[in-house]
Amino acid sequence: MRQIQGGITAPEGFKAAGVHCGIKKNRPDLALIYSEVPAVSYAMFTTNKVKAAPVQVSIRKIRKMRAQAIVVNSGNANACTGQRGLRDAERMAELAAELLGINKEEVLVASTGIIGKPLPMEKIERGIREAVGALSPQGAHQAAEAILTTDRAVKEIAVETDIPKRGKGKVRIAGMIKGSGMISPNLATMLCFITTDACIAEDALKEAMRSAINKSFNQISVDGDMSTNDSVFILANGLARNKRIKTWHKKKKRKIEDENFRYFQQALDYICISLAKMVVRDGEGATKLIEVKVEGAPFPKDARRVAKAVANSLLVKTAIAGASPNWGRVIAALGAAHTKIKPHKVDVYIGGLPVVKGGEGTDIDEKSLREILKKDEVEINIQLNQGDNKTTFWGCDLTEEYVGINKRYV
Amino acid sequence: MRQIQGGITAPEGFKAAGVHCGIKKNRPDLALIYSEVPAVSYAMFTTNKVKAAPVQVSIRKIRKMRAQAIVVNSGNANACTGQRGLRDAERMAELAAELLGINKEEVLVASTGIIGKPLPMEKIERGIREAVGALSPQGAHQAAEAILTTDRAVKEIAVETDIPKRGKGKVRIAGMIKGSGMISPNLATMLCFITTDACIAEDALKEAMRSAINKSFNQISVDGDMSTNDSVFILANGLARNKRIKTWHKKKKRKIEDENFRYFQQALDYICISLAKMVVRDGEGATKLIEVKVEGAPFPKDARRVAKAVANSLLVKTAIAGASPNWGRVIAALGAAHTKIKPHKVDVYIGGLPVVKGGEGTDIDEKSLREILKKDEVEINIQLNQGDNKTTFWGCDLTEEYVGINKRYV
Numbered sequence: 001m002r003q004i005q006g007g008i009t010a011p012e013g014f015k016a017a018g019v020h021c022g023i024k025k026n027r028p029d030l031a032l033i034y035s036e037v038p039a040v041s042y043a044m045f046t047t048n049k050v051k052a053a054p055v056q057v058s059i060r061k062i063r064k065m066r067a068q069a070i071v072v073n074s075g076n077a078n079a080c081t082g083q084r085g086l087r088d089a090e091r092m093a094e095l096a097a098e099l100l101g102i103n104k105e106e107v108l109v110a111s112t113g114i115i116g117k118p119l120p121m122e123k124i125e126r127g128i129r130e131a132v133g134a135l136s137p138q139g140a141h142q143a144a145e146a147i148l149t150t151d152r153a154v155k156e157i158a159v160e161t162d163i164p165k166r167g168k169g170k171v172r173i174a175g176m177i178k179g180s181g182m183i184s185p186n187l188a189t190m191l192c193f194i195t196t197d198a199c200i201a202e203d204a205l206k207e208a209m210r211s212a213i214n215k216s217f218n219q220i221s222v223d224g225d226m227s228t229n230d231s232v233f234i235l236a237n238g239l240a241r242n243k244r245i246k247t248w249h250k251k252k253k254r255k256i257e258d259e260n261f262r263y264f265q266q267a268l269d270y271i272c273i274s275l276a277k278m279v280v281r282d283g284e285g286a287t288k289l290i291e292v293k294v295e296g297a298p299f300p301k302d303a304r305r306v307a308k309a310v311a312n313s314l315l316v317k318t319a320i321a322g323a324s325p326n327w328g329r330v331i332a333a334l335g336a337a338h339t340k341i342k343p344h345k346v347d348v349y350i351g352g353l354p355v356v357k358g359g360e361g362t363d364i365d366e367k368s369l370r371e372i373l374k375k376d377e378v379e380i381n382i383q384l385n386q387g388d389n390k391t392t393f394w395g396c397d398l399t400e401e402y403v404g405i406n407k408r409y410v
Numbered sequence: 411m412r413q414i415q416g417g418i419t420a421p422e423g424f425k426a427a428g429v430h431c432g433i434k435k436n437r438p439d440l441a442l443i444y445s446e447v448p449a450v451s452y453a454m455f456t457t458n459k460v461k462a463a464p465v466q467v468s469i470r471k472i473r474k475m476r477a478q479a480i481v482v483n484s485g486n487a488n489a490c491t492g493q494r495g496l497r498d499a500e501r502m503a504e505l506a507a508e509l510l511g512i513n514k515e516e517v518l519v520a521s522t523g524i525i526g527k528p529l530p531m532e533k534i535e536r537g538i539r540e541a542v543g544a545l546s547p548q549g550a551h552q553a554a555e556a557i558l559t560t561d562r563a564v565k566e567i568a569v570e571t572d573i574p575k576r577g578k579g580k581v582r583i584a585g586m587i588k589g590s591g592m593i594s595p596n597l598a599t600m601l602c603f604i605t606t607d608a609c610i611a612e613d614a615l616k617e618a619m620r621s622a623i624n625k626s627f628n629q630i631s632v633d634g635d636m637s638t639n640d641s642v643f644i645l646a647n648g649l650a651r652n653k654r655i656k657t658w659h660k661k662k663k664r665k666i667e668d669e670n671f672r673y674f675q676q677a678l679d680y681i682c683i684s685l686a687k688m689v690v691r692d693g694e695g696a697t698k699l700i701e702v703k704v705e706g707a708p709f710p711k712d713a714r715r716v717a718k719a720v721a722n723s724l725l726v727k728t729a730i731a732g733a734s735p736n737w738g739r740v741i742a743a744l745g746a747a748h749t750k751i752k753p754h755k756v757d758v759y760i761g762g763l764p765v766v767k768g769g770e771g772t773d774i775d776e777k778s779l780r781e782i783l784k785k786d787e788v789e790i791n792i793q794l795n796q797g798d799n800k801t802t803f804w805g806c807d808l809t810e811e812y813v814g815i816n817k818r819y820v
Contacts, residue, residue: 050745050753050769080741082770115738116771228742314724315816322817328525331490332638335460343460359460360492361526400810406725407732 001267004172007140007156008033011172011197012239016139018146021127023075023113023120028146030127031072032096033193034135038106039235040202041067042209046230053078053085054109055229057093061108065202067235068106070193071096071131072147073124074178075113079228088119095125099132110191110231112149112178144176147191150405151178155278161267163198163260166249169242171198173267177275179282190279192217192232194271198264199238200245207247208265209234216272219304220280220394221312280394285401288320291379291394298387302339306382309337311395321397323373325366327355330380341384349381411677414582417550417566418443421582421607422649426549428556431537433485433523433530438556440537441482442506443603444545448516449645450612451477452619456640463488463495464519465639467503471518475612477645478516480603481506481541482557483534484588485523489638498529505535509542520601520641522559522588554586557601560815561588565688571677573608573670576659579652581608583677587685589692600689602627602642604681608674609648610655617657618675619644626682629714630690630804631722690804695811698730701789701804708797712749716792719747721805731807733783735776737765740790751794759791 009016013036023029043062045055061067071092078085089109097104111119134142144154158174179190200208213232238244246258281289292311297303310316313333319326330348334341348356351372355364372378419426423446433439453472455465471477481502488495499519507514521529544552554564568584589600610618623642648654656668691699702721707713720726723743729736740758744751758766761782765774782788 048742048745049747049749049751050741077738080738080766080769080771082768114736115742116766228738228745314812318813318816321813324817326524328487328490328638331460332458332525335458335638337459339459341459356490356526358492359490361490398813400813402724403728403731403808403810403813406728407734 001159001161001270004158004160006158006174007144008174008176008193008195009137009140010158010174011195013037013197013237014195015135015137016143017131017134017136018139018142018144019127019130019134021130022123023073027148028142029073029075030124030131031143031146032128032131032135033070033143033195034100035068035235035237037237037239038066038068039237040200040205041065041233041235042206043108043231043233044209044213046228048228048230050079050228052111052229053081053089054111055231056086057089058108058110058231061105064105066106067108068102069096069100070108070110070233071128072110072191073119073127074147074149076111076117076119077113077115077229078111078119079115081116081118084118088121091121092124092128095128096132099129108233110229112147112191112229115228140176147176147178149178150284152282155275155282157271157274159267159270161263163242163245163263165259167243169240171196171240171242171264173198173271175271175275177279179279190217190230192275194232194234196234196236197238197240198236198245199240199242200236200264204245204247204261205234205236208261208268211265212268212272215269216276219392220276221308277394280396283396284405285399286396287376287399288397289377289394290320290396291377291392292382293379293390293392294382294384295390296384296386297389298340300389300391302341303389303391304393305337305339306334306341306384307391307393309333310380310382311393314398317395317398320373320378321399323370325369325373327369331356334382341386345385347383347385351375351379411569411571411680414568414570416568416584417554418584418586418603418605419547419550420568420584421605423447423607423647424605425545425547426553427541427544427546428549428552428554429537429540429544431540432533433483438552439483439485440534440541441553441556442538442541442545443480443553443605444510445478445605445645445647447647447649448476448478449647450610450615451475451643451645452616453518453641453643454619454623456638458638458640460489460638462521462639463491463499464521465641466496467499468518468520468641471515474515476516477518478512479506479510480518480520480643481538482520482601483529483537484557484559486521486527486529487523487525487639488521488529489525491526491528494528498531501531502534502538505538506542509539518643520639522557522601522639525638550586557586557588559588560694562692565685565692567681567684569677569680571673573652573655573673575669577653579650581606581650581652581674583608583681585681585685587689589689600627600640602685604642604644606644606646607648607650608646608655609650609652610646610674614655614657614671615644615646618671618678621675622678622682625679626686629802630686631718687804690806693806694815695809696806697786697809698807699787699804700730700806701787701802702792703789703800703802704792704794705800706794706796707799708750710799710801712751713799713801715747715749716744716751716794717801717803719743720790720792721803724808727805727808730783730788731809733780735779735783737779741766744792751796755795757793757795761785761789
């Protein structure tokens with residue numbers, strides 16, 4: 001597997017466009033992703049009970065696991081907009097389908113931005129017309145720009161991986177993502193679009209995607225808030241013409257694991273984890289990436305609860321923002337997680353420096369710890385010494401800038 | 411019931427002192443509370459798995475439900491300090507008992523401040539000696555000052571209530587509290603000391619206290635963090651010489667409810683809710699009190715989860731800090747709570763203004779909403795329309811100042 005140039009149009013047969021239709025004042029606000037042929041597709045959505053109209057529409061459409069285009073707008077979430085919102089979301093798909101000459105049931109939709117305002121449909125329709133005209137194999141970057149809200153930077157990535165078994169082949173996977181506030185599992189509050197030219201079976205795509213999401217987007221947090229619009233989409237159009245990837249295949253009448261699936265999974269994990277970390281790094285007002293590794297947990301859920309509690313603790317986040325060697329906040333946060341861990345067994349390392357051994361503070365040199373905390377990546381290792389389960393979770397620091405950004409009406 | 415002058419020494423037979431022993435640079439840092447006679451006592455402690463040494467010591471001592479004094483220091487939490495921490499906490503109680511000529515098992519201890527540093531015992535011993543000498547019926551305010559850390563203000567209150575049944579009487583209840591950061595259920599991260607001269611049975615005191623805590627300290631949040639030291643203590647010394655309050659008494663061989671218990675409960679609720687609201691209002695960097703009322707929930711836990719999710723949402727907190735009419739964040743936060751509520755039934759009011767009806771945004775006047783959000787108390791009413799359960803939860807806004815305070819090493 002190697003990283004390659006380009007964003008979501010790096011895989012064969014994908015085109016994209018990003019245009020400005022006027023929902024936002026100056027910046028691009030409408031993106032279109034298109035595959036030359038219908039693609040095997042999967043998507044996962046916010047677990048928020050309040051689901052935006054485009055989420056409701058896409059949930060219904062994705063059941064068929066087949067899609068050929070996605071229309072996305074930023075600047076307006078089309079959430080809490082009732083029947084009108086649903087009609088507007090359907091209309092976005094319908095118009096794009098009409099102009100592209102494809103089945104409207106195979107056009108997905110996504111929106112991000114402010115909640116509770118109806119979509120300015122005239123502008124959006126104009127935007128869709130323009131985007132269809134602008135579709136291009138070089139359009140990835142413009143599309144990645146058009147989905148942003150408070151993000152500071154475009155976030156995209158592409159890789160190529162060998163599919164070495166059962167007839168050699170190469171496939172490409174690429175993704176773009178937006179999200180910088182309202183980021184918390186499950187999912188991290190964001191829109192993510194992944195394209196691949198791999199030929200892959202429906203159930204294999206679903207399994208790979210669920211597994212990748214659990215290692216990436218469900219393991220990050222900026223502020224603990226979950227949006228009404230979170231969505232992750234993947235389109236696999238098969239144009240790499242590789243032997244179809246399955247979770248298993250038959251050999252001499254026996255089911256055996258498809259090794260190619262493992263290659264695909266590895267590349268997809270890489271794409272998802274990379275994008276997830278980009279989101280945290282671009283967290284509103286964030287200056288530092290915090291990686292929390294928890295090991296030795298009695299159960300997987302304990303590992304996750306501890307990691308999440310530490311990464312989400314405002315006191316941990318502010319201490320790291322200020323490079324303040326207040327490790328007590330880490331131990332207080334992990335103790336507050338709903339687990340049955342025994343505190344007297346816990347060791348904590350910050351940037352490799354042991355700050356807690358067997359539940360007690362070590363006599364660390366505060367100056368060294370302060371230096372570690374000044375770096376732009378801080379690793380917190382928590383060894384619970386109570387089992388074999390582990391996890392990694394990513395968060396970011398909390399600064400005055402986060403508050404400043406969110407005091408405004410966005 | 412009426413509010414009366416004075417703090418924790420307002421009830422009969424209580425003395426207090428607050429002195430400076432040198433844990434903190436300039437401000438008082440050691441408090442002593444003393445009852446002339448042993449008091450029926452109860453306490454509740456942090457549910458954090460990591461419990462500070464004084465919490466561990468007081469948990470053991472309170473089992474007897476009898477205490478006569480409490481020693482408290484601020485500036486150092488005596489948490490994550492191992493065996494030495496436990497010995498130090500025991501020693502605080504022992505020395506105070508010796509000097510006061512009382513049973514050391516009836517002296518409770520509490521600490522608040524930085525985690526992971528051993529207590530400066532010489533200073534503390536000197537402080538205890540001084541505090542014993544300084545004990546006075548006018549010492550409440552000094553004691554309330556000596557328990558503070560990042561608090562901006564002393565927080566104390568006292569009331570007198572009639573105990574009108576079965577031989578008239580009056581009892582007094584008073585309390586003092588510290589806490590401004592690390593505030594989250596259960597308990598809110600804080601130290602709270604309540605005194606009363608009521609004569610009350612052990613089980614009645616326990617029941618009243620548990621009930622009051624659930625309506626107050628477990629219903630507030632500043633930052634969602636839970637400390638290793640949270641404790642709420644109550645001492646009831648009986649010197650009001652009222653007929654002993656019970657949960658029930660016998661009349662003509664039948665068990666009937668003791669109406670006096672209700673009067674006591676009402677006064678205790680008032681004390682606890684008042685103190686809890688003082689803590690939130692004094693939340694680190696807070697400029698506004700947010701009251702979240704949830705009604706119409708299918709189950710009590712749904713009401714609580716929704717209220718807590720809204721009060722804890724950083725996006726709601728920052729929107730209110732900025733008086734930004736972004737009500738969509740309220741609906742996003744309530745949808746993210748782990749409940750089975752149906753979003754399309756939900757109404758939301760902010761300061762009486764309907765912003766969501768049946769899950770959809772109303773066309774509110776943003777200017778009026780902005781005016782409401784500029785006030786220093788903001789009420790959010792959430793009508794779920796899905797049952798009969800309700801709750802009230804208090805939080806505060808999140809400002810740049812909170813971040814600034816917590817970036818420092820305290």
